[in-house]
Amino acid sequence: MVGPHVTLNKMPRLGTTNSSVDIDLIGISKNNSERSAAVAFMSYVTMENLLKPDFNTSKDTIKMLSTVISATLPKTTNTTLTKPVNFTFRHIREFDPSGSLSCVYWNISEWIVDGCSVLKTNSSYTVCSCVHLSTFALIMRTSPPPESDPLLDLLNLVCVIVGLVFFSLALLTFALCQWSPGVNNVARINICISLLLAHLLLLLTENFLSFIRRQQVLCAVISGLLHFLFLSGFVWMFIEAVLLFICVKNLSKISSKKRKVLSTGFLCVIGYVVALVVECVSVGLVPEGYGSKHCWIKLDKGFIWSFLGPVCVILALNTILFINIVISLNSAFKSLNAEVSQIKQTKIMVFKTLAQCVVLGCSWILGFFTNDSKVLEILFLILNSQQGTFIFLIYCVLNNKVRHHSVYMCNLDVFTEVLFLFW
Template sequence: MPITNLTPNPKHNVNFTSNCGKDLFNQIGNITAQVLPPQDVSTYLSIVLTTQGQLLKVEASNSEALTTYGNTVVNITEKLVSTLVKPTDTTYSVNISLDDLVTQVFAVGPNANVKEIPPLNVNNSQMDIDLIHISENNHGSAAVAFMSYSNMANMLKPSFFNPTNNTVKSMLSTVVSATLPKTPNTQLSTPVNFTLQHITDVVPDSTLSCVYWNNTEWIVDGCELLQSNSSYSVCSCVHLSTFALIMEINPPPGESDPLMELLNTVAVAVGLFFLSLTLLTFAVCRQNLRRNLTPLTNLCLSLFLAHLLFLLTQKFLQYIRANQTWCAVMAGVLHFLFLSAFVWMFIEAVMLFISVKNIMKIRSNQEEVLGWRCLTVIGYVIPLVVVGVSVGLYPDGYGSDQCWIKTDRDFVWSFLGPVCLILTLNFIIFITVIIILRTALSKLSSERSQIKQMRVLVFKILIQIVILGGPWILGFFVDGSNVLAIVFLFLNSQQGTFIFLVHCALNYEVRQQYRKWLKTFCCYFRLQHKTEK
């Protein structure tokens, strides 16, 4: 087909559609010539780039379609560039320079009298490859093509790198491609180094990543950043593909909404008040409650300290964040306290399981299982070990913008991992407890009152686990949703309120004690009133 028949008419660009682009790509992709003169290849490449520019206008809002077209452009370009390679006994080099694409092809033959080939340079990007060693594995012949795309970042967008990472991503270099056309054995003996010029300034404290395109996303597998300065970065890769240098920047902290800040402070304060009231109730009513309160008391204590520290940290965040060490310490202590709360929740579930197993001796056995000193050691040593191991593996994992766990290297799983494990184990324990209770209920008649009490306790602890675990599970889906973020903060801040309602307000023994206190207070008030008269 004549080349002129494929060239889009600029006068009709206003009528350009995606189908037009697909047709042009299909026609060029069906070219079967093995070797083409550079001027023909240049013309075809111009058609591809013109079509690419039109598709960027037509499909500007369709990222998925642009990704597909980007893959097509890369594949067609590599196919056209491969037709520049022709048989040679010595060496052969050809360059093509267009507005949005610069290409260099270098080939060596069996009689090439060179020890090494010079670096390939395109559009201020450089590639060092051991083509001589590659040719030795291909009967003395090999060819390499190096291409730089100026407009490809608009199709293969940097946002396709680590899409779950909440950072601002941008291209720090042009997109480049490297191939070994008409070379049967493409195994690399040594990594290939790319020196990429920065197309924008490097932001302080940003993260640079050497990446390659894998059909739908940018990934780092097989590539690493060797060195970098203000102008250039050197990437090393163990394979050839389409590469780029991506810069990640932590999003700037948005301006806080005074109303939301006030609501958050009030909500946390309310939760702290009810946690204090719960702890006071347990301290005064300990003798009247028919259960081991050590796990629940320590759970409330851990939550109280965690929420209090969180409130103070957020209240004075601008001062704490100025000192990175203090910020990291606060994050580590919060990590420990929240983990401790979940460990105590697990201990309470285990104690419940043991009590149900010994349902005929509910009262006595529960006290004989483990003493409060042993439970205290378990409840606080386990989270301390987790935090210690986390610090040892990744010392810089604490101290995000909010003085919490950083998301780098998925370090947040040092918290979410144990939480998910504990919630899973608690679920298994509760299934087992329910089975045991059903069996006991069918066999025992004289102990029905004890079984009923145990079923109520099971229900309360189950509600407690939902109260504590539900908000953190919801936290997996908060990213990007303001509504879910508000729900997450509310549920977390009101954990103390829910615990008070479940274990105090809905507890018959506690209500009776409250009535006694109220009567005593009323009697005292009346007596004082009569005395004054």
């Protein structure tokens, strides 16, 4: 309470274990003839179990996310609020980022959403702003998860397994074949390694999610590893684009100076350290950002942008490089001998275009538009899971130089035996 001779400029926050209130009691006292006012703030332990929400809904799940609190102005003549009152609730149950929060007050026999709004929220706390005093609580409404589609789940399992097989075949091709000095496969090898491990870990997580979800630390570690592996895959895609851009700019030869600057060790440092730095900065800013209910990045506090931000930047840079590559290729075609037919030029252009679209991760763009479309979701699932297949086809099967042994000499006997074992 405050009296007529109060010297405070701001009312201190009143708090309990799980909640607190900010109220302009000094301003209220100035509106009273006695120049005094009092506030009572109470928290009811376990009351949330008695005053359960009862809304008319058949599908949504509604639960109390806070303790029940009350605020009143006893022995105060004029109880008109000079400013909205802010209540801070600590979440006493698991917070679902996809849920809908409501600040409610108790009216005789039911909870009413009137005069209160959510000011801000995170995974631990929610601040409600109200224009009146009463008995308050925080309620969360969550929609049931979409029903599992057995055919879609089966398609996802088959596609991911097929993609993992072709990632492995691509890696075996790069390992068992002796490439010419002018061909730098370090980016392609590391793209395969990063995405192979990421898709394998994601597949295992999806199949054992019920067990992993109970181990919060394990779930957070897995989401951190997935974040790192997918980010490093994108960084290696960007490195591949840079290497291809250099090759196109120097179609006649690749100077020894460029090969020295873009050494394997230098590329490996860039490919993995950049992703590691992004993840460390993300953890430093939001330590609790990993370990959602799907063992992935949490959506609250904007932490998802620790993944989407670098991805968008890399896709934008790859698009710029891709445009420059097309322009450079077009200029190179114009300078070719007149005996080269237009059909051959078109085939080369289509091959390069297809390679860029697949290797540089253009299929990920579909991921931004799959929320409301089943067709786009299936298309994204197929394209994203088959990156290993596309890499194997483009760089190991459909490459004319590879088939005619003009770029490298393969140990065909060993490679044939490996293929036989896989199939």
